[in-house]
Amino acid sequence: MPFERRVQVGSSSGLHARPAAAFVRAAAAHPHRITIGRPDGPAVVASSILSVLGLHVGYGEEVVLTAEDELAVGALDELSALLGQDLDRED
Amino acid sequence: MRELQGVAVSPGSVAAPVLVLRKRPALPPDVRTDADAASAVGDVERAIASVAAHLEAQAQEVSHDIAAVLQAQALIVGDPTLLDAIKRRIGDGSTRTDAVEDSFSEFREQLAAAGPYFADRIEDLDDLSYRIRASVLGVAMPSRVAPRSPRIIVADELAPADLVVLGPSVVGLVTQRGGATGHTAIVAKSLGIPAVVGCAGACELADDTVVLLDGGTGVVVAAPTREQVDEHLAADAASKARIGALAGPGRTADGTPVALLANLGGDHDVLAATDCEGVGLFRTEFLFLDRDDAPSFDEQVEVYSALLRSAAGRRVVFRTLDAGSDKPLGFVDVGHEPNPALGVRGYRIAAHYQELVDEQLRAVATAEQLAGATAAVMAPMVATVAEVRSFVAQARAHGLREVGVMAEVPALVLSADRVLAECDFLSIGTNDLAQYTFAADRQLDELAVLLDPWQPALLRLVSMAAEAAKRSGKSVSVCGEAASDPLLALVLAGVGVSSLSMAPVSIPAVRAALFELTMTGCQQAAQIALGAEEPAAARAGVRALLKIDG
Structure with a gap:
């Protein structure tokens, strides 16, 4: 039974450029395999910037974060909180 | 001594040795010998x-x-x-x-x-x-290190990886490709160093060749003589001094007024320090980009009235939201478009989001009352008389008195007489007008020559708009890249453009150029430029006229 978190992307430009880089860096900082995708679409590795950019997720779209390992639940919480913020406003 | 000609994109003159960013060598084939x-x-x-x-x-x-x-x-x-x-x-x-x-x-x-x-x-x-x-x-990459002594950087084109060379010792830029609105031009202007793009043959220069670069005319002289450098830099210093000594409203040598206005984004602080007659283009979209929701009515009123107050009685033209699928907004979804430049952008968005434009106009009208000033508004990307009529009605409903439209689509210029019967003024966006007239994507550097604001066909469209304005007793201004070129400003004044709006930094040089030529001279310049076959001939013709005249 995989562990999941659903969240709406809060960055105004979507999951592109700076927000995508911030998300991928945070995902790569955890040892667990975490994936990201649309609820009805294919999932990609969260620590892959090219795959995340290739999803072309826009502002306000819902995405699903998934991990197989129970130990990754904390990471899922942290990453979903990050996705919900407007990372474009950070400097 | 060898002379090269490119497109001038950032003014100023400088002489220094060049550092040529070599193109990447072709890589040899990789041979897989072992199966490991x-x-x-x-x-x-x-x-x-x-x-x-x-x-x-x-x-x-x-x-x-x-x-x-x-x-x-x-x-x-x-x-x-x-x-x-x-x-x-x-x-x-x-x-x-x-x-x-x-x-x-x-x-x-x-x-x-x-x-x-x-x-x-x-x-x-x-x-x-x-x-x-x-x-x-194991192929060595050409090194990319910021020079330690003054250098002019020469490159085929500036790639992202080349940005590291742009340290404080870089005094000029020359690229072989690229156009007036490209990457290099923007970087050079922001660094305040002279630059010439689209300069064929530049990459053949040997490293450390001394080059005299004129970012005002686009001329690049390799291995100039001592006299040439001295003469040029002295002339540059003299013209800087002359430019610095002038102030006040724009006018030609015989006193015909040509208003000098500033293009502004969010930075209305600069207005207080800029010697200009107002703001010819206030890009309101900066308020809307990079955020989740449209700015509130109150927030808009605050920003607009602050701008009107810093204008202190000078004219301010607010351009309503200019966005589309090429400048996406978080809260406006026009869907996927295969060709965004030809898609739902500018005023076309109003058809989908009436309330956005309506609230914006209401905010400008309120700011006008709060600040006790007069504001003008204009809509971007309109193409038909019907669109003009609808925008004017919408703006007038809020009590706005001065209402115009941008001329960026050839169709609008072709209907200029009817358009001016509906609204108060036209403002020509030369960058988009060039893109749509020449069917040439603004973002493609390869097409730079088609997007050159000196293209005679583009200037003829500007002239058509100016003649329509004259017939109707209304005004036409230019707020694109073209207005910031001092030589071209003479041509624009000559065809009858009554105000020029540009980046604040470009205003002094344009003021000085106008001040040195009479309106009759400007009209002659216009005749030469409009009659030329191609941009280089137009430039050369006008330059020759100035030599005879001065």
Whole structure:
């Protein structure tokens, strides 16, 4: 039974450029395999910037974060909180 | 001594030795001799680590903005999915470099399919793919280090990886490709250094050749004589002094007024310090970009009235929201468009989001009352008389008195008489007008010559608009790149353009140019430019006229 978190992307430009880089860096900082995708679409590795950019997720779209390992639940919480913020406003 | 001619994009003159950023050498083919996939993967992994380390090290030495670009590249190089794709291809029998190149291509296509938003990243991918392959093969990369003594940088085109050379010792830029609205022009203007783009033959210069660069005329002289340099720099200093000594409203030598206005984004602080007659283009979209919701009515009123107060009685033209699928907004979805420049953008968005434009106009009208000033409004990207009528009615309903439209689409200019019967003024956006007149994408550097504001066909459209304005007793202004070229400003004044709006930094030089020629002289210049066959001839003709005249 995989562990999941659903969240709406809060960055105004979507999951592109700076927000995508911030998300991928945070995902790569955890040892667990975490994936990201649309609820009805294919999932990609969260620590892959090219795959995340290739999803072309826009502002306000819902995405699903998934991990197989129970130990990754904390990471899922942290990453979903990050996705919900407007990372474009950070400097 | 050799003279080259390019397109002037950032003014000023300078003489210094050049540093030529050599093109990347072609890579030799990779031959897979042994069948040992593990050692091939090891080679690629080492190459990736070395390229990433190099990028991180470079990021330490440059300014914050440029460092962010380099760190994003390092993130791409270290992408685990990319490495998986490379490993898979090596396992399937590819050579090391084919595996790298094909894996990058796979992602390149995915990103290209995701739309224009990713254009910059795609260039990065090509650059990174090359660097990893060069490292696998042990081919040395041309070095990219900021020079320590004054240098003019010469390149085919500035790539993202070249940004690191732009340290304080760089005193000028020359590129072989590129156009007036491209990357190099923007970088040079922001650094305040002279630059010439589209300069054929520039990359053939040998390193350390002294070059005299004139960012005002686009002339690049290789190995100039001592006298030439002295004469040129003295003339440059004299013209700077002359420009600095002038102030006040724009006018020609015989006193015909040509209003000098500023183009502004969010930075209305600069207005207090700028000697100009007002704001000819206030880009309101800065308030709307990079956020989740449209700005509130109150927030808009606050920003607009602050601007009107710093204008202190000077004219301010607010352009309503100019966005579309090429400048996406978080809260406006026009859907996917295969060709955003020809899509739902500018005033066309109002058809989908009436309330956005309506609230904006209401905010301008309220700000006008609060600040006790008169504001003008104009709509971007209108093409038909019906659109003009609808915008004017919408603006008048809020009590706005001065209402105009931008002339960016040839169709609007062709109907200029009828358009001016409906509204108060036209403002010509020359960059978009050129793009739509010549069917040439503004973002394609290869088409730079078609987008040259000196193209006679473009100038004829400007002249048509100005004649229609004269017949109706209304005004036409130019607020594109064209207005900031001092020589072209003479031509625009000559065809009957009554105000020129430009980046504040460009105003003094345009003021000085107008001040030195009579209106009759400007009209002669216009005749020469409109009658020319191509931009270079138009420029040369007007320059020759000034020599005779002065």
